[in-house]
Amino acid sequence: MRREAPQTLGDYAPLAFPAIMLIVFFVVPFGTMISVSFFKRQQGGFYTPDFVFDNYIRFLSAFFGGVLSFSLLLAIAVAATCVVLALPFTYLLIRMKRRTQVAWLVALLSILSLSEVIIGFAWSTLFSRTAGITNLFVWLGLMQQAVALTPSIGAVVTGMVYQAFPYTVLVLYPALVRLDPTLSEAARTLGASPVKAFFTVVVPALRDTILATLIMVFIFALGSYLLPQLLGRPQHWTLSVHITDQAIYQSNMPFAAAMAVFLVLVTLALVALTLLVGRQGGASK
């Protein structure tokens, strides 16, 4: 059966419900958010329709500039760590027996689906003084006494890498599955060691994939909002945390919306960059 162009109005009927739902509950809320970002804030948590740029001007102040650059640097650090770990991991994973592979995939999916609250709670327990990993070091004789490792920037990065690692593997998985296995075999036949074959043949062949993955994990890490609160200090708050804080606790919806619009713009620019990288990769093959 070939795909046919819709002829009658009835042919469009199946599209009606999905279209209405997506427009009313995604497009309209998105538009509402954008318009609220130009509204004027009233005392007491209310806002009135207006067209002012105050919220954007406030956002571009030095303080939030610092927040923005901290968020971006944090996401870059997390994305780079994840890709460096996940690339050899995924490459080796797809060469494993199917059963082992499926078991790892189930484990990765389970951790990926965990709420940030739960990941934050698990790591704050692991980093705590009373029940944490330092007790193990004391027991092994490596440390004098147990210490708390949180709040700290190291704890935030560790928690975020934990959250993003399964995502990174699952993004790399399809690309690596489709990679021509004869590539590294040829390198092996010509006498390269497996490690050398990985770095000289596989990694360069995947250059565009790696770049696209870095950007996707970066966007994913940019969305982290609870881990910086649970594992870090107030100066480790990211843009997502400040958006939630302004919307819920400071009752300043117009300002929260302006920050969210800015975050959307950054994200869309990165998505466009990913698509561009993907297109170039496709054209050169």
Place this chain on the structure above:
Amino acid sequence: MTILRNVLFGIVGLFLALPLIIVAGVSVNARQSLTFPPQGFSLGWYGQIFLNMEWRNALIASLVLALSSAALAVLIALPLAWFLWRRYAPWANIFQLLGVAPFTLPPVITALGLLTFWATTGFYGQPWTAVIGHAIFFVTLPLVTISLGFSAIDRSLVEAASTLGGDDRTVFRTVVLPMISPYIVSGYAFAFVLSLNEYIVAYMTVGFTLETLPIKIFNSLRYGYTPTMAAVTILFVATAAIVFSLVARFGDLPKLLGAMTSNEP
């Protein structure tokens, strides 16, 4: 290479398991204090999830929300995926893009969009708004799995059915539906598990009127520690692992994951 592989997999496995091992240890601690190794053994904190009214209400709220929002997500995704497979209408791809967008953007954006929307329309805080919020946020998952199911169908089979006189409705019910039902089930399962764990959309839209388990854990964290949190954490990991194992048992997990991300930008 084997040694290298085992070292890498050992480190990654330990990294992924360690926080959960500690939390599992804490969850069976007999005393109500945060200590590891656990002192004594008790399953009482697991019992608390069902016996303590606050935790039980949160559990029920989470389950109802996840079951209904995943169903709504499938109801949105199925006709859309069917239309895109059956009809040639390039402009309709915009709806596929809209279905994938909430999952691609940082979650705080979808959450804030819905918050401003419900506040403007006056429905802010109604429990059902969370069902719609989660359905829209997770519609990507059934949309991607069901689209994958459709792309795997041999069109000549469907052609044969319609040549034999079946109209769209009959062909869908007798030929298409049985072939894509495993993909519908796995799409539902993915949306269900992620909705169970979702925090920010639920928190920003109904957080003060409806307390789901992740919200309950976060609220409890502010006032200190209770071992019930640890028990809930282990319950959630176990639920996710069981659901994904079932998907792997009855479906082709590597294939599902091979497509899960390829549709995203």
